[in-house]
Amino acid sequence: MYKVLKKEILAPSIKLFEIEAPLVARKALAGQFIILRVQDQGERIPLTIADFDRARGSITIVFQEVGKTTRELGTLDEGDCVKDFVGPLGVPSHIGNFGRIVCVGGGVGVAPVYPIARALKEAGNEVIGIMGVRTAELVFWEDKMRDACSELRVTTDDGSYVRKGFVTDVLQEVIEEKGDLALCVAIGPPPMMRAVANLTRKFNLKTVVSLNSLMVDGTGMCGCCRVTVGGETKFTCVDGPEFDGHLVDFDEMARRAVIYKPQEQRALDLYNEKGGQKCQCGCGGE
Amino acid sequence: MAEKKKIAPEKNLMPAQDPVERARNFHEVALGYSEEAAVAEANRCLQCKNEPCKQGCPVEVDIPSFIKLAAQRDFKGAIKKLKEKNALPAVCGRVCPQENQCEKYCTLGKKHEPVAIGRIERYCADWELANGVLPQETSFPNGKKVAIVGSGPAGLTCAADLAKLGYQVTIFEALHIPGGVLMYGIPEFRLPKAVVQAEVQNLKKLGVDIQVNAVVGKFATVDELMGEYGFDAVFIGTGAGLPHFMRIPGENACGVYSANEFLTRTNLMKAYQFPDYDTPLRIGRKVAVLGGGNVAMDAARTALRLGAEESWIVYRRSKNELPARHEEVEHAEEEGVRFKFLTSPTRILYNGDYWVTGMECLQYELGEPDESGRRRPVPIKGSEFTIDVDTVVVAIGQGPNPLVPRTTKGLVCNRKGNITADLETGATSLPGIFAGGDVVTGAATVILAMGAGRTAARAIDVYLTE
Ligand SMILES: Cc1cc2nc3c(=O)[nH]c(=O)nc-3n(C[C@H](O)[C@H](O)[C@H](O)COP(=O)(O)OP(=O)(O)OC[C@H]3O[C@@H](n4cnc5c(N)ncnc54)[C@H](O)[C@@H]3O)c2cc1C
Ligand SMILES: Cc1cc2nc3c(=O)[nH]c(=O)nc-3n(C[C@H](O)[C@H](O)[C@H](O)COP(=O)(O)OP(=O)(O)OC[C@H]3O[C@@H](n4cnc5c(N)ncnc54)[C@H](O)[C@@H]3O)c2cc1C
Ligand code: SF4
Ligand code: SF4
Ligand code: FES
Numbered sequence: 001m002y003k004v005l006k007k008e009i010l011a012p013s014i015k016l017f018e019i020e021a022p023l024v025a026r027k028a029l030a031g032q033f034i035i036l037r038v039q040d041q042g043e044r045i046p047l048t049i050a051d052f053d054r055a056r057g058s059i060t061i062v063f064q065e066v067g068k069t070t071r072e073l074g075t076l077d078e079g080d081c082v083k084d085f086v087g088p089l090g091v092p093s094h095i096g097n098f099g100r101i102v103c104v105g106g107g108v109g110v111a112p113v114y115p116i117a118r119a120l121k122e123a124g125n126e127v128i129g130i131m132g133v134r135t136a137e138l139v140f141w142e143d144k145m146r147d148a149c150s151e152l153r154v155t156t157d158d159g160s161y162v163r164k165g166f167v168t169d170v171l172q173e174v175i176e177e178k179g180d181l182a183l184c185v186a187i188g189p190p191p192m193m194r195a196v197a198n199l200t201r202k203f204n205l206k207t208v209v210s211l212n213s214l215m216v217d218g219t220g221m222c223g224c225c226r227v228t229v230g231g232e233t234k235f236t237c238v239d240g241p242e243f244d245g246h247l248v249d250f251d252e253m254a255r256r257a258v259i260y261k262p263q264e265q266r267a268l269d270l271y272n273e274k275g276g277q278k279c280q281c282g283c284g285g286e
Numbered sequence: 287m288a289e290k291k292k293i294a295p296e297k298n299l300m301p302a303q304d305p306v307e308r309a310r311n312f313h314e315v316a317l318g319y320s321e322e323a324a325v326a327e328a329n330r331c332l333q334c335k336n337e338p339c340k341q342g343c344p345v346e347v348d349i350p351s352f353i354k355l356a357a358q359r360d361f362k363g364a365i366k367k368l369k370e371k372n373a374l375p376a377v378c379g380r381v382c383p384q385e386n387q388c389e390k391y392c393t394l395g396k397k398h399e400p401v402a403i404g405r406i407e408r409y410c411a412d413w414e415l416a417n418g419v420l421p422q423e424t425s426f427p428n429g430k431k432v433a434i435v436g437s438g439p440a441g442l443t444c445a446a447d448l449a450k451l452g453y454q455v456t457i458f459e460a461l462h463i464p465g466g467v468l469m470y471g472i473p474e475f476r477l478p479k480a481v482v483q484a485e486v487q488n489l490k491k492l493g494v495d496i497q498v499n500a501v502v503g504k505f506a507t508v509d510e511l512m513g514e515y516g517f518d519a520v521f522i523g524t525g526a527g528l529p530h531f532m533r534i535p536g537e538n539a540c541g542v543y544s545a546n547e548f549l550t551r552t553n554l555m556k557a558y559q560f561p562d563y564d565t566p567l568r569i570g571r572k573v574a575v576l577g578g579g580n581v582a583m584d585a586a587r588t589a590l591r592l593g594a595e596e597s598w599i600v601y602r603r604s605k606n607e608l609p610a611r612h613e614e615v616e617h618a619e620e621e622g623v624r625f626k627f628l629t630s631p632t633r634i635l636y637n638g639d640y641w642v643t644g645m646e647c648l649q650y651e652l653g654e655p656d657e658s659g660r661r662r663p664v665p666i667k668g669s670e671f672t673i674d675v676d677t678v679v680v681a682i683g684q685g686p687n688p689l690v691p692r693t694t695k696g697l698v699c700n701r702k703g704n705i706t707a708d709l710e711t712g713a714t715s716l717p718g719i720f721a722g723g724d725v726v727t728g729a730a731t732v733i734l735a736m737g738a739g740r741t742a743a744r745a746i747d748v749y750l751t752e
Contacts, residue, residue, distance in 0.1 A: 023500070023505045023506070024505060026505070026506075027504065027505055027506070037462060041556070041562060041563045041564060042563075042564050043555070043564035043565045044462075044555070044565075068564060069564060083462070084462040084498070084499050085499060086460070086462070086499035086500070086501060087501075087504065087505070088504055088505070089501070089504060216547060216550055216551060216555070216565075217460070217461065217550065219460050219501055219527075219687065219689065220527070220528055220687055220688075220689065221527040221528065221529070221546055221550070221687065222529065222544060222546045222547035222550050223529045223531070223543075223544040223546065223547055224543075224544075224547045226538055227538075228538060233531065233533075233537070233538060238689070252538055252640065255540055255639060255640035256538070256540060256640070259540045259541075259568060260566045260568065263560065263561075263566035263568070264566070266561060267560075267561050267564055267566070270561050
């Protein structure tokens with residue numbers, strides 16, 4: 001059992017948990033993810049490692065409540081436990097001294113981009129951060145991002161905070177202003193990553209995206225997470241989750257992401273009917 | 287003596303659930319012998335002096351002796367005899383391909399049906415589970431630590447044997463439940479999960495520590511287990527979990543599954559109990575399963591149980607070459623699984639939403655025998671045809687997962703990625719590191735994996751006492 005050490009509500013339906021998992025924390029690196037199961041009858045869901053503390057033996061995750069499992073996870077309080085927590089999975093981000101880099105986080109994608117930006121800056125890069133959210137109340141970790149980056153630009157889709165515009169608008173400005181960018185790292189909803197990749201392709205700017213395909217085991221055993229990259233089939237969980245954004249077949253990815261839409265809706269409806277409670281396995285608080 | 291008694295030409299029947307009914311539920315299909323049937327079957331055995339059956343068993347179970355004890359209704363004695371060689375008789379009695387192993391060599395089989403060795407074995411093992419497991423003899427703790435990577439039959443057996451010898455054993459398992467393929471692959475209706483978990487409980491009673499959610503190569507490498515974690519030896523039994531695909535167009539369409547995904551969602555995650563369990567699975571009306579082994583049969587039979595109207599096995603050779611256990615093929619047929627032999631797909635068709643709408647196939651014929659001695663299937667030119675399916679399950683085999691080899695410096699593997707290990711000892715190219723089961727042999731059988739775990743346990747004991 002893996003205990004929730006800290007819970008924070010970052011924005012409506014976006015929550016942060018710091019979870020006790022010393023074996024994972026020992027080895028975690030930027031760009032990797034974990035898979036957790038809230039309770040005995042639960043689904044295994046992947047979440048990116050947003051931070052880790054080796055001394056405390058903990059992993060921080062930030063998640064958006066989109067369906068049954070994330071909703072149920074969100075009902076846990078400090079001191080409660082999740083049933084299973086496995087990681088660190090996936091290939092860590094490639095960190096080196098590349099020069100000037102731009103890191104783009106969209107929505108809840110700000111969380112996974114944060115440790116990557118921090119590691120890149122620590123490696124000697126000049127890191128320009130761009131974070132974009134729909135509206136002011138969804139902004140979180142602005143201060144952390146400011147620390148992790150050499151320079152941070154914030155935007156909202158509706159202009160309710162700082163400025164109006166999509167991350168791609170800001171990215172275009174940065175590219176035109178700075179010219180000599182060595183790399184772009186973009187994490188966010190798939191349509192955002194696709195838009196970023198389409199933009200940077202025009203400028204021949206190498207772009208890394210972190211894919212969030214459906215998964216089961218996360219160890220290369222099931223093939224559920226397969227994506228087409230550069231015409232080849234890859235398993236997101238073991239070959240990724242980061243890939244060259246210019247080579248990813250986003251169309252296929254978007255279709256595969258909604259395979260279980262009707263079932264997911266049904267599970268969520270049932271869960272809400274039952275009152276959207278904490279897991280019933282009796283683990284709570286132990 | 288045996289020759290004087292009249293031998294029934296046929297095996298005592300094992301009762302099974304009605305095919306129509308069972309094709310829609312997940313309860314065990316084969317119900318097992320009654321005591322009377324088990325004893326009657328045991329009495330068919332001739333007690334041959336030269337013990338040909340024994341040589342057909344990969345772990346050389348002393349078949350005549352355990353059958354003799356069963357015939358005398360000494361089931362305690364029989365199970366003890368079985369367990370001298372076979373750590374998981376409740377599992378092997380159910381899933382061994384007996385017709386290619388012990389029963390193939392049975393003297394009775396020359397004139398009649400062979401003795402139903404597997405069924406008697408199962409009866410004895412179930413008798414033990416029902417009557418309380420016999421206390422297991424253990425040695426004094428010797429203070430040495432061994433890590434087992436993977437909790438399939440190879441890892442479970444290696445762990446049990448070492449624990450009995452006094453070693454402090456820790457199993458590291460990537461998934462959240464121990465058991466390997468026995469839990470995630472082989473369906474409930476063929477191998478009830480309670481049987482597997484009873485074996486896992488036995489291990490815990492022996493003092494084995496089982497760490498689930500522990501992916502070796504991720505949370506720690508094999509070198510770190512030997513270093514920082516302080517283990518004196520490591521056994522790698524990570525199986526053959528990497529799914530092969532056909533590499534044909536359309537294979538990433540929605541509605542195409544690897545057998546591993548299809549079966550894992552069903553068995554491990556209990557998708558058949560959705561929405562009580564959260565993991566979903568989508569079953570279309572018409573399902574095609576590619577392949578002809580046990581995995582393919584399991585997938586095709588599972589599809590029916592999940593509500594498919596039609597479930598097809600699409601296999602490129604003919605019925606005679608089906609590698610699955612005979613009993614599974616028979617059961618599949620009885621339940622209504624249909625077969626397209628000498629057929630192989632060239633392309634999976636899908637609609638604008640990327641959902642499968644059909645499969646384009648080629649007709650094959652059998653040509654000259656190939657390296658495996660089976661006649662090679664050759665495509666017939668211009669024989670393309672389309673079958674109307676909306677779900678495709680690819681069950682054409684699995685390779686070893688590269689996670690451990692990739693993260694273990696100096697571990698020698700063969701061209702296919704299987705770990706190279708001495709078959710007599712399980713020793714790998716690295717001192718103190720042993721391996722066995724599917725990760726060494728490629729996808730094989732439960733009994734072979736178990737035998738490899740046992741062999742390695744013996745060798746690890748020798749290595750650590752020398
Ligand atoms: C490597 C990886 C890292 C991830 N990191 C994070 C993270 O840090 N924070 C976070 O909030 N989410 C992250 N996700 C997505 C997260 O796993 C899903 O949001 C979660 O599984 C949804 O589960 P649910 O039961 O609550 O919703 P469901 O009922 O399963 O789904 C609700 C909606 O979410 C979509 N969805 C379901 N599963 C996924 C998925 N795996 N990826 C994308 N969309 C999905 C569905 O299409 C549906 O529209 C990550 C996914 C992957 C593969
Ligand atoms: C669907 C199906 C049906 C079958 N039917 C039959 C049958 O009827 N009769 C028969 O004899 N055989 C059958 N087999 C074959 C048989 O199950 C296997 O040969 C046997 O299970 C192999 O045992 P193993 O211990 O080597 O590996 P596995 O059973 O594959 O176990 C390996 C374990 O290691 C874990 N693991 C992998 N990598 C890591 C890692 N890096 N760190 C930690 N843990 C890891 C895996 O999660 C898994 O639990 C079937 C196989 C399948 C898939
Ligand atoms: S273990 Fe398998 S092969 Fe050996 S006797 Fe038992 S059923 Fe036959
Ligand atoms: S060969 Fe058959 S009849 Fe002879 S001892 Fe073995 S099981 Fe009995
Ligand atoms: S999630 Fe199963 S192979 Fe990637």
